[in-house]
Amino acid sequence: MKFCSKCGEVIPDDSVICPKCGIVIKEQEEHAIIYASQEKNSAETVITNNKKKINKKIKIAIFVIIGIALLSVITFFSINEIGKASLKKQLLRDWMDIEDSLVKKVLDFSDDKVEYRLETVYSIYNSSLGTFEYKVISKDKIKIKLTDDKYITYTIKFNDDKSMMKVTPAITSTDPEEQWFNLDDYK
Numbered sequence: 769m770k771f772c773s774k775c776g777e778v779i780p781d782d783s784v785i786c787p788k789c790g791i792v793i794k795e796q797e798e799h800a801i802i803y804a805s806q807e808k809n810s811a812e813t814v815i816t817n818n819k820k821k822i823n824k825k826i827k828i829a830i831f832v833i834i835g836i837a838l839l840s841v842i843t844f845f846s847i848n849e850i851g852k853a854s855l856k857k858q859l860l861r862d863w864m865d866i867e868d869s870l871v872k873k874v875l876d877f878s879d880d881k882v883e884y885r886l887e888t889v890y891s892i893y894n895s896s897l898g899t900f901e902y903k904v905i906s907k908d909k910i911k912i913k914l915t916d917d918k919y920i921t922y923t924i925k926f927n928d929d930k931s932m933m934k935v936t937p938a939i940t941s942t943d944p945e946e947q948w949f950n951l952d953d954y955k
Contacts, residue, residue, distance in 0.1 A: 860877050
């Protein structure tokens with residue numbers, strides 16, 4: 769059963785023209801084919817345009833994610849480097865153990881070396897027990913090279929006014945930790 773595309777009348781299967789409006793059925797079929805083709809092309813155009821928009825949004829999202837990831841990495845490394853520089857600045861002072869009044873244990877940090885020495889009230893008896901390479905590896909950790917190929921990692925914590933540092937494990941003994949005091953604060 770067919771319907772007229774112009775007036776909607778039912779058209780018998782063997783009819784050549786619409787009994788109500790008189791439109792020729794062949795023209796009607798050609799119009800239907802052209803219309804269907806136009807609709808198909810229009811739908812394909814919409815789908816293609818939508819795919820392009822989606823692809824563009826995906827690319828933008830990927831660039832945003834990559835940008836955020838890069839910014840996070842740069843921020844992390846910047847904060848880490850600032851923390852390392854701050855620790856290095858605090859270490860570049862003379863530190864002493866103030867438990868004994870006659871003999872002082874001293875840690876003397878320079879840019880890349882730390883000297884461990886004993887000082888007495890009579891400076892003629894001062895003696896260096898060793899000078900070791902060190903590296904600041906994070907905002908609160910250093911590595912000290914004790915032998916040709918052995919580094920030990922130490923955690924450094926300062927009190928609020930940076931006049932005392934706690935080192936874990938102890939550098940100069942087998943204790944789990946030790947405290948060192950800034951020489952400038954105790955002269």
